[in-house]
Amino acid sequence: MAIGKVAIVGLGLIGSSIARAVQERLPFASVSGHDASAAVRDQARELGLCDGIADDPAVAVADADLVILAVPVGRMAEAAAAMAPGLKVDAIISDVGSSKAGVADALAKALPHHIVIPAHPVAGTENSGPAAGFSTLFEGRWCILTPGVDAPVDAVAALSGFWEALGAKVETMDAGHHDMVLAVTSHLPHLIAYTIVGTASELEEVTESEVIKYSAGGFRDFTRIAASDPVMWRDVFLANRDAVLATLQRFNEDLTVLQQAIRRGDADKLEDWFTRTRAIRRSIIAEGQDDPAPDFGRRH
Amino acid sequence: MAIGKVAIVGLGLIGSSIARAVQERLPFASVSGHDASAAVRDQARELGLCDGIADDPAVAVADADLVILAVPVGRMAEAAAAMAPGLKVDAIISDVGSSKAGVADALAKALPHHIVIPAHPVAGTENSGPAAGFSTLFEGRWCILTPGVDAPVDAVAALSGFWEALGAKVETMDAGHHDMVLAVTSHLPHLIAYTIVGTASELEEVTESEVIKYSAGGFRDFTRIAASDPVMWRDVFLANRDAVLATLQRFNEDLTVLQQAIRRGDADKLEDWFTRTRAIRRSIIAEGQDDPAPDFGRRH
Numbered sequence: 001m002a003i004g005k006v007a008i009v010g011l012g013l014i015g016s017s018i019a020r021a022v023q024e025r026l027p028f029a030s031v032s033g034h035d036a037s038a039a040v041r042d043q044a045r046e047l048g049l050c051d052g053i054a055d056d057p058a059v060a061v062a063d064a065d066l067v068i069l070a071v072p073v074g075r076m077a078e079a080a081a082a083m084a085p086g087l088k089v090d091a092i093i094s095d096v097g098s099s100k101a102g103v104a105d106a107l108a109k110a111l112p113h114h115i116v117i118p119a120h121p122v123a124g125t126e127n128s129g130p131a132a133g134f135s136t137l138f139e140g141r142w143c144i145l146t147p148g149v150d151a152p153v154d155a156v157a158a159l160s161g162f163w164e165a166l167g168a169k170v171e172t173m174d175a176g177h178h179d180m181v182l183a184v185t186s187h188l189p190h191l192i193a194y195t196i197v198g199t200a201s202e203l204e205e206v207t208e209s210e211v212i213k214y215s216a217g218g219f220r221d222f223t224r225i226a227a228s229d230p231v232m233w234r235d236v237f238l239a240n241r242d243a244v245l246a247t248l249q250r251f252n253e254d255l256t257v258l259q260q261a262i263r264r265g266d267a268d269k270l271e272d273w274f275t276r277t278r279a280i281r282r283s284i285i286a287e288g289q290d291d292p293a294p295d296f297g298r299r300h
Numbered sequence: 301m302a303i304g305k306v307a308i309v310g311l312g313l314i315g316s317s318i319a320r321a322v323q324e325r326l327p328f329a330s331v332s333g334h335d336a337s338a339a340v341r342d343q344a345r346e347l348g349l350c351d352g353i354a355d356d357p358a359v360a361v362a363d364a365d366l367v368i369l370a371v372p373v374g375r376m377a378e379a380a381a382a383m384a385p386g387l388k389v390d391a392i393i394s395d396v397g398s399s400k401a402g403v404a405d406a407l408a409k410a411l412p413h414h415i416v417i418p419a420h421p422v423a424g425t426e427n428s429g430p431a432a433g434f435s436t437l438f439e440g441r442w443c444i445l446t447p448g449v450d451a452p453v454d455a456v457a458a459l460s461g462f463w464e465a466l467g468a469k470v471e472t473m474d475a476g477h478h479d480m481v482l483a484v485t486s487h488l489p490h491l492i493a494y495t496i497v498g499t500a501s502e503l504e505e506v507t508e509s510e511v512i513k514y515s516a517g518g519f520r521d522f523t524r525i526a527a528s529d530p531v532m533w534r535d536v537f538l539a540n541r542d543a544v545l546a547t548l549q550r551f552n553e554d555l556t557v558l559q560q561a562i563r564r565g566d567a568d569k570l571e572d573w574f575t576r577t578r579a580i581r582r583s584i585i586a587e588g589q590d591d592p593a594p595d596f597g598r599r600h
Contacts, residue, residue: 125594186517197577217486220590227581230574274530277497281527290520294425296596300436
């Protein structure tokens, strides 16, 4: 299956990055776009993000071989219904949502006669909107596909090839397992970061100005992901509630154990724990999933 | 008070960075060094970190106008006692420990007849050891001095001037307040990061290999500070126990509130919270305390 035309619905950080990557890396493909916000569509036109930006999603997806929904996971059903009248009968419909089981259900219900293959490129920055995207965002990052058991093999291969052309590495797994894996590697970290940044900004004993001044002691690392898009993340937690709450319970258990070790002055337990966690970072760098430079390569 | 000779006891990340910064920015000062580890002393000699490295701490500090203890906070008393016989009577003794009230007590007890001015440069990376240091580590970062009420004004001014010469901005505060501020901006973030990295690596449902592969979803941000020196951090939590436990309780309250919002599907509460936390990062960047580039400026 050849992908000659790609349509992107939702032109925020991820959608605009896909558009830029297609323009740069797939010169023989055309790319059309739509966003529910007129202001975002105007901005996308000014940025020249696609070959064409349509006001009507059904027009944007007309003739597209691949349609990618890049909207918050809570808006997938609505976005799918709005574009449905324009879809080619054999178009591949995919998405970029951070939770997959709920999205798979919503898309299957909204588009019962189409080929739906949910996907999740594990990449991003803390910035939002069409101007935040860049063509190399997916380079060396993983894109997880969660095709249903009845997904056509050639369509899955075409979608894999598309993401590989954008520089990503592709993995396939069950939607439920995806949601558990991402609860750990992405959703829980965001929840924790959002929590601590809120906590720090509301203490009576320490002013917000002090928190900001002395943030280089570690706090600033958390503020990056706590600056991520609020609507996107609200939807992720609601969509992946069970897996998030399950991993949160495990986190709470471990935090209670360390809290007790601090209260009791159990030096060995603390040192053991802190020694074990060092190894994980080395593996992440060895796998090419983070910058080997100290301090993420921040300028000093 | 002129500082013509600086002695550094402890040649890890911070001590070696001070040595390099003195060599680069204070060409008329000499700098001597000592480390309790013979291997570290050898490495420091190979790196040319100081004008001289002494095997005996009392020899290293002889004639020094300023002595900086850059050892884990649990080892301050021992390090102070070991060098005491070599100290000039009017030397300024300082340190770089991440908690201050306990260190102030330990140094006052170990060196009752000397000028002790505790200090804390709020800077660092996840790397440890003499080779990890670099001369620009303190540039634009804050160094907090916590002089006791009887500290000579000219000695405090001399120490301030020293840190400013190394590129730091200097603030003075009470040791107890320092420990509360740093519990929020540094110690709690490290504890949370150490916890979640441990949690993620021990789940049955998700393999460690999956955690590493998909870490770009947010988890990898936490692994950086969870790769920090285990002994240093063990000592920080033991030394600043009360403030850490107090801020941890506040964090736990907030986490419980967000957990309940997720369980109940309270979309508005989640979105409100996530919107507020965005502003903090903008302030940190505006204050020059983090890199304005997306994703900390990581290479993409």
